Amino acid sequence: MRKNRLISIAALGAAASLALAGCATDGAGGTSALTGGGTTDATGDKGTITLGYLPSWTDGLSTAYLMQDQLEKLGYDVEMKTLTEAGPLYAGLAQGDVDLYPSAWPELTHAEYIEKYGDSIEDLGTYYDNAKLTIAVPEYSDIDSIEDLAGRGGDFDGKIIGIEPGAGLTAQAGEMISAYGLDGEYTLVTSSTAAMLTELKAATEKQEDIVVTLWRPFWANDAFPIKDLEDPKGAMGEAEGLHFLGATGFAEEFPEAAELIEKIKLDDEQYGALEDLVVNEFGEGKEADAVDAWLDEYGDQFEWVVSD
Structure with missing residues (x-):
């Protein structure tokens, strides 16, 4: 199964590149594209729900397709709208260009977007309660704590490899660098999730150091031989919940969808299996x-599942 996961990194990178290349400016002031593969030929009679997600963030990718399946079985049409940054996605929700975001981190990671747009967004429920931001190194590294990074910048080429610049994880990692006094010794390198995974794959295959x-x-x-670094200062934040967020009025406009969404709860095994199947096993x-x-x-295992 690990081989399948590693092979899928190339596909993830390609998907992210296609999303970036094929985007047009949307009403949120960001970049988006309606994916032809995501919009089905369903003839739902209960209205159309525009579902926004970031394809490179695979927690949301997997729940997006789960929601497409379930909402269409309820009788809704679902339009899948891809974006490349969290900011435009939240703005799209607030402006009504996006009806549903199926994998939000509003408690900590995306708190700045909630502060900005929260009055125009509806929280539809928490479906997973153990989400966590981490700093990781290979299992073969002799470093076990973020504190141990101090004075070891040379081993890691002075770099902490991050993801998208607008991600909440990126902002939190910047705060972590300051909290542990790593400024000047390390630079947080941002690009994309796919690029980070490519560097992680290359480093672990060569048994090289990487953060x-x-x-x-x-x-x-x-998929990789990696471990989370201990965070004694709690600079990466506590565990938080993953939420379904809707545009204001979602529950009133789509009552059956809101009722379904409120019931959805996933544990580690269930969520991990969903993501693995969507991203790696099938692709x-x-x-x-x-x-x-x-x-x-x-x-x-669920009472909420809608069958054909």
Whole structure:
């Protein structure tokens, strides 16, 4: 299974590149594109729900396709709208250009967006309660704590490899660098999730030192020989919940969808299996098949599942 995960990194990078290349300016002032593969031919009679997500953030990618499956079975049409940054996605929710965001981190990681747009966003419920931002190194590293990075900048080329500049994880990692007095010794390098994974793959294959920003739940924690660094200062924040967020009035406009969403709860095994199937086992273009496989295995554990 690990081989499948590593192979999928190339596909993830390609998907991210296509999303960036094929985007047009949306009403949120960011970049977005309606993915032709995501919009189905469903003829739902209960209205159309525009579901926004970031394809390179695979926790949201997996729940997005799960929600597409379930909402269409309820009788809604679902339009899948991809964006490349969290800021435009939250702005899209606030402006009504996006109806639903299926994997938000509003408690800590995305708190700045909630402060800015929260009055125009509806919290539809928490479906996972153990999300965590982390700083990670390879298992073969002799470093076990963020504190141990001090004075070891030369081993890591003075770099902490991050993801998208606008990600909440990126902002938190910047605060961590200051909290541990690593300014001047380390630079937080940002680009994209796919680029970070490519560097992590290359480094671990060569048994080289590397420090990356990561999070849980995320399939990469199992795909690579890596470990979270202890964070005695708590600079990366506490565990938080993952939420479904909707545009203001979502529950009133789509009452059956809101009722379904409120019931959804996932544990570590269930969530991890969903993400692994969508991202790795089936991959791009076969997300619906991945959701079907997940429902076949786990569907009888939930009372909320909508069947054909």
